[in-house]
Amino acid sequence: MNASVLPRAALAQSPVIITVAPNGAYKKAADHPAVPMTPDALALEARACLDAGAGMMHMHVRKPDGSHLLDAHAYREALAAVDRAVGRELLVQVTSEAAGVYKAAEQIALVRELQPEAVSMGLREIAVPEIPETELAAFFAWVAERRIMAQIILYDDGDVQRWQSLRARGLVPPGAWSVLFVLGRYSVGQTSSAYDLLPFLAAYDHTLPWAICAFGAEENACVTTAAAFGGHMRVGFENNLKLRDGSIAPGNAALVRQAAEGARALGRPLATAEDARRIYGAIA
Numbered sequence: 001m002n003a004s005v006l007p008r009a010a011l012a013q014s015p016v017i018i019t020v021a022p023n024g025a026y027k028k029a030a031d032h033p034a035v036p037m038t039p040d041a042l043a044l045e046a047r048a049c050l051d052a053g054a055g056m057m058h059m060h061v062r063k064p065d066g067s068h069l070l071d072a073h074a075y076r077e078a079l080a081a082v083d084r085a086v087g088r089e090l091l092v093q094v095t096s097e098a099a100g101v102y103k104a105a106e107q108i109a110l111v112r113e114l115q116p117e118a119v120s121m122g123l124r125e126i127a128v129p130e131i132p133e134t135e136l137a138a139f140f141a142w143v144a145e146r147r148i149m150a151q152i153i154l155y156d157d158g159d160v161q162r163w164q165s166l167r168a169r170g171l172v173p174p175g176a177w178s179v180l181f182v183l184g185r186y187s188v189g190q191t192s193s194a195y196d197l198l199p200f201l202a203a204y205d206h207t208l209p210w211a212i213c214a215f216g217a218e219e220n221a222c223v224t225t226a227a228a229f230g231g232h233m234r235v236g237f238e239n240n241l242k243l244r245d246g247s248i249a250p251g252n253a254a255l256v257r258q259a260a261e262g263a264r265a266l267g268r269p270l271a272t273a274e275d276a277r278r279i280y281g282a283i284a
Contacts, residue, residue, distance in 0.1 A: 015271035016263045017232040017279060019211065020049040021058040022252045024238030025068040025099035032241050034251045037062050039081035045252055046082045046090050052253040053260030055271040056091040057082065058120060058234060068099040070106065072114040079116075091273040091280075093118035093151065098125045105131065108139050111148075118149035118280070120180065123159050127166070137171040144175025149280040151178045151211070155185070157203035164205055176281030178209040180234065183222055191216030194225040201229060209279050217242040219255070224262030232271075232279075233259045 022045045027035045036045045039061075046057055059082070061074040075094050082092055094116045096107040104126045111119055127136055143150050154160050163179065166172050183196035192214035204210065211232035214222035219240040223233035235255040243249050244258060260270055277283045 011228075011230065012267045012269070014230060014268060015055075015275045015279070016227045016266075016268040017056055017211065017271040017276045018054045018256055018259045018263070019056040019058050019093070019232070019234040019236075020045070020054045020252050020256050021213065021234055021236035021238035022049070023060050023062070024236075025060055025095075025097055027237050027241075028066050032237060032248070035237050036252075037066055039078040042078050043081040043085035046092075047085045048251065048253040049256045050086050050090050052256040053263075053270050054090065054256045055273050055276045056093060056118075058093050058095065058236070058238070060095050060097070060238070068097070068101055070096065070102050070110045072110060075114055075116070089273055091118060091149075091276045092116075093120055093149065095119070096121045096126070098122070103130070104128045112139075112142070115146060116148060117282070118151070119143075120151045120153055122153040122155075123163055124155065127162070133171065140166075140172045140175075144173045144177075147176045147282050149176040149178070149277070149282050151180050151280075153180045153182060154200070155182050157199040160200060160203040178211065178280050179204075181210060181212045181226075181231075183212055183214040185215075192218055192222050194218065194222050197222065197225060197229075209281075213239050215239050217244060217246045220244040220258045220262060223259050224266070227263050227268055228266055233263070235259050 022036050029035055036042045061069050061078050063069045079092060096111055096119055107126055152163055154163060181200040183192040184190050211234050212223060212226040213234040219235055223235055227233055236252045241248055249255050263270060
């Protein structure tokens, strides 16, 4: 049975994946001096967050001026740096995020060129009118055939229904798919609430593993709530700089450590990278 649909009584046998999102597309040193901006900084963060309980990293790379970048060569450099630091002990997921800079065709081309082990893709960003459904279906088939662990980012229950419709219509063949529910929006002062999870759970068919990310000091409460329902956790400076008491976290590892405490309080073991690969479908 898929780990995402285990009955609640089996949570103690269902490892929870803690993913760290350490930098995102927008955060810079002016926001927090510990935001990792270079391959070497990402490698150091990978080691610290692995030691704190993370099994996975959600990676962004940047241009020299710190702005958002989608580039296969830059990703390979960053992935190599992280690999030197932690090897396969951390599953690394790259992003295809547009961040208002890239078009769907460029995002798809990046994934095809890089052929990463794991990638996140915003449904609203790649399932757009400029990309014919036949082309989108061919891309999804290519991703599935290569067992790339593809996490589809969903922003509301309408996105959930749209994703499920694409699957029901046969445009998304079986593969290593999962989903990420984003609780709230990228906006100044955004603070998510655990209540924001409820519409997603009501709309979702629970046939694939799912995780959440959230904004502000309630991030920890949100991800712990998700873990109680069998979901997985994503924390980090991409979405939130604050500890649960409202103070600024000294680094991403502190946010990971909080999430690990919540998981342990629920009785859920922490997923290793190999657990994550199995849960997200790369390992049968």
